[in-house]
Amino acid sequence: MQRGRTPGAKDSRARSETLSGMKETADPHGAQLRARAVIDLAAVRANVRTLRERAPRAALMAVVKADGYGHGAAPCARAAVEAGATWLGAATPQEALALREPGSGVPADVRVMCWLWTPGGPWREAVKADIDVSVSGFWALDEVVAAARAAGRPARVQLKADTGLGRGGCQPADWAELVAGALRAEAEGLLKVTGLWSHFACADEPGHPSIAAQLLTFREMVAYAEAQGVEPEVRHIANSPATLTLPESHFDLVRPGIAMYGVSPSPEIGTPMELGLRPAMTLTASLALVKNVPGGHGVSYGHHYVTAGATTLGLVPLGYADGIPRHASGGGPVLVEGKWRTVAGRVAMDQFVVDLGGDEPGEGAEAVLFGPGDRGEPTAEDWAQASGTIAYEIVTRIGSRVPRLYVNGEQSG
Known part of the structure; x- marks a missing residue:
């Protein structure tokens, strides 16, 4: 993979389709966002x-x-x-x-x-x-x-x-x-x-x-x-x-x-779908780096994850300063190009890594941490299970560095 690779047409099209059918509040600076929490009103x-x-x-x-x-x-x-x-x-x-x-x-x-x-x-x-x-x-x-x-x-x-x-x-x-x-x-x-x-x-x-x-x-x-x-x-x-x-x-x-x-109060009561609820927050980030590494390569602080063989790593620019639980190190789920990945190694203050298993989505590709689950992405409950906590904490702890973008703000009918 070449250094400095820019996202191709496939990557840009995927991002533009992410919020298909929604009315989105524009980024006031007109820039590609590092991360976003889209709130469906x-x-x-x-x-x-x-x-x-x-x-x-x-x-x-x-x-x-x-x-x-x-x-x-x-x-x-x-x-x-x-x-x-x-x-x-x-x-x-x-x-x-x-x-x-x-x-x-x-x-x-x-x-x-x-x-x-x-x-x-x-x-x-x-x-x-x-x-x-x-x-x-x-x-x-x-x-x-x-x-x-x-x-x-x-x-x-x-x-x-x-x-x-x-x-x-x-x-x-x-x-x-x-x-x-x-x-x-x-x-x-x-x-x-x-x-x-x-x-x-x-x-x-x-x-x-x-x-x-x-x-x-x-x-x-x-x-x-x-x-x-x-x-x-x-x-x-x-x-x-x-x-x-x-x-x-x-x-x-x-x-x-x-x-x-749209978050269930407890798995014992039922899933959001079973309760007739729809999760309102979708948390995504743009991959900051995708690179090839050899087998036996340590990943993140403490090298608690070491690659089993030659692979590609994706850098997700979110960390515990943004509310990503450090307790989800090694287990937090992320959807990248239709595939579930998990946090490889420790969650750091501003970033974490996922092992892409040789796939090469390209920098700028979307990483979906959680959402309603419509596209097969993880949910807040999945992150709660990976962190040993409750879904309340997962959504509430997302910090102010992550912009909230509101969609469907106008009531139809």
Whole structure:
């Protein structure tokens, strides 16, 4: 193979056909991209509609925390609203406040909620922005009450119950005191208790005994609060797996996160196709180098991979700085010219190598790390299995060095 070989017509045609039938956001610099994460907003809309069909009597909160699980919070929020979501969920107050910015394109009548607060957080800003804030403890109630006084308007507060997850939320033993404090503040006009909510520990494990136990505890804690005078707008506990498999958990609102991006919450529940979902992210890169090497050649740091014989190596310009798991070294799957390859040796900070087995696709050829699987490419779940993690982490960890390109941004019909 000659040094400096440029991609031929076959390579260019293959790249142009990759996004056939899609409307793509152009690269602002007009350059061939090192890598890209293509986000299909039509898939997001379709997934939200599917999830709404699973919970027809409940409103839907589209969870767009962590920059929309790596897909882009604002574009995915808009797509979800177009498909019927009436709430948006964020973890941090900064994420929630960004959704209230005019540039987000999120309609002002869409409710926004956030739940991951620490002392000294921007409570006043959240109150002024009409964001529903979650309160799990007495310190948070004190801070939101002070913020409401400073803002000159009542806060919208949702009380979170720890029904068994053992993470955020108020313990049952403290629930009466928290409810009483919230009602006192409500009587003073400082807040409105708009929601009662909780979160499952094992909804992604069908039949796990904690599921029924948590539902029972949630019903009891909700009943107590309502008996004391709380009149919530919404009661909710259902995450993605519960939305898909536990209709008894739907109450007034469901909160799908990973499922709205087309990723299955758990292989035990089903594949995306079996669940009627379509993965929205396709991660690709352009091969930076293709070269011949002899047998016995070490590859990447530590020489954990040594070529069995003369072969060709392809350099994929993505690494753990871009979110490619180092734990996938030696096993991460990649599709190159219709064939599955695996990471040869260690994933480095900016790049990794695949053994092409003598094939010569040429520099610039497309390497597909994961996508919906339509062309036989790996999926996020395949990378999760290769890395010993979950698919949530695979899509969420893709870093900011990888441009997001949005396709099918306009809703048809």
